Amino acid sequence: MKQTIIILFLVLAITACKDNTNQLQSPTQTPSDYQNIITTHYQLYKPTQKAKAVLILFGGFPEQADDIKKEFKILELAKKNNIAVLLSNYNQKLWLDTQDKQQLATLLQNAITDNQLPTDAIYIGGFSSGGVVSLLLSDFITASKQYNINPKGVFIVDSPIDLEALYKASQKNLARQFSEVSVEESTWIQNTLTEAFGPPETNLDNYQNNSVYTYSSNYTKNLQHLKDTKIRLYTEPDTLWWKTNRKADYDQMNAYYIKKLAEQLQAQQFKNVQYIPTKNKGYRSNGDRHPHSWSIIDVEDLVAWILND
Template identity: 30%
Template sequence: MKNSILILTIIFCGIIGKAQSIEKIVLDENDDLSGYYLAVKPQTEKIDAVLVLLPGFGQNAESIFPETKLHNVGYLNNILTIGFASGTKLYADKETQVKISIVLKDVLDRYEIENTKFVIGGFSAGGTVALRYAELCKQYPDKFPISPKGVFVVDSPIDIFKFYELLEENIENKYSQIAVQEAEWVTNLIKEDHGIPKDNIDYYKEINPFSMKKKYGENEKWLKDMAVRTYHDVDIEWRLVQRNQPVSTQSYLVTSELINRLLLMGNQKAEFMQSYKTGYRSNGTRHPHSWSIVDEVECIQWVKKIVE
């Protein structure tokens, strides 16, 4: 049944491709990265839900749609899809929170949608931002424009403290030149922002969505009643062969702990979405760190279910 739905969706997406449009809505002409958002309206005037998607670090909003068909499937299911780039941030700091809120306020006014009809998700660092923003909406409901019904992350490093430690290990171990270069660049970025996380705990615990070590914060408590998903292509062999990275370095080690804690809290809507060898970039390159690990048809059905 699922395969039949997927085939039909792909056929319909091909048929509607030319008719379906992506509207660019500019809110700040002086900000080329975060001063606008992209909107894909559904095929009918009715909007049942809003799906907000955030790309990876430093990527623009346009980078989302070639990598996933979520907006295509949403188009067929009365879902408004919003693409927004929150900027060159690895976490939802105050500046990033303000940028997202400005966009969401405009969406609420422009499309006249209830603030409870939202699901927010993101890829890589975008997922880290989305997760903390969703928590903040519950933590400070009077200060944020929406009350999301769900949030999902796509292979995201959701614990900045653990993430920084792993980056340092990559640099020290020197298993892979690519991994070392990436780690050196990201650690410098973090240090230049607000210093090493463990040396500035009070700051980072406020913007960090989840901490393996509870002394660094327990912000996951704000997700107790929310639908939460973490998506991962658990291809251990690829990581070993291509990056010399063992399981201990992978983001799903942390997200599985998040889901487990939520389940222990009684959240039966917390799910670890595991796939295998589903990650491919739009250019055909095999990579487990990709939007494609999300089953678009199944995800949109999940969105519809949780906003009902």
């Protein structure tokens, strides 16, 4: 799984729609009184009794449900606390257009309704590009009257929230030519963003309209409907690791822009924004040290946050 200095988690575009006919496995009871429901779009783990809350998770590229389950060890604790967990197969998205948001919101609403899950205790979060999906989708759902699944909380894990910054960081990588992986991924980013939006120097509006946040202009309107929503912003700003392994400067890291976003939202009087920097917690499931990992989340603290109204 290749990494860039900021991420490059992109995704398998899927058609998000109600999917009862594509169910691959019927609900089966587990020893802990949970059902495991698998469809082409997600895996759902839900208690046989009424759930206290619903946690919806989005991975980064190329993560699907099984990958999230492997990298983010939260299922057992969620089961002990009667929390339903939906692991999404939706990925490959550094931004969402209106159709993406509508289809994905409809898919989630159908999943929650069909499985009789609570609609008043929904939490949405994601790693890397999955965090971008989580924030943009949560803002869209909260602003739309047609859905009844407004999230109570949303969180990101070291996500690339600023597309203009991502473009410029890739420019630095290409000029530096430090490693084959870095050059390959930065070339992809440059080509993808240029094709979609043009260069930011002459098309800043395109980047602002599609990013979670644009630091250069302090643009946060894509989160304006989340002022009353609990928000957590996780990141591990290990500048030494990024400098050693990617020759990356601090302003090329996701962590830099996540901190700036937290400051902006707090200044705009968002009610509950937590910036959570960690230290030496980032490790992949294979034991490799990497600050860009699911593992920077303290799962016990996250569950307490979900259950604390």
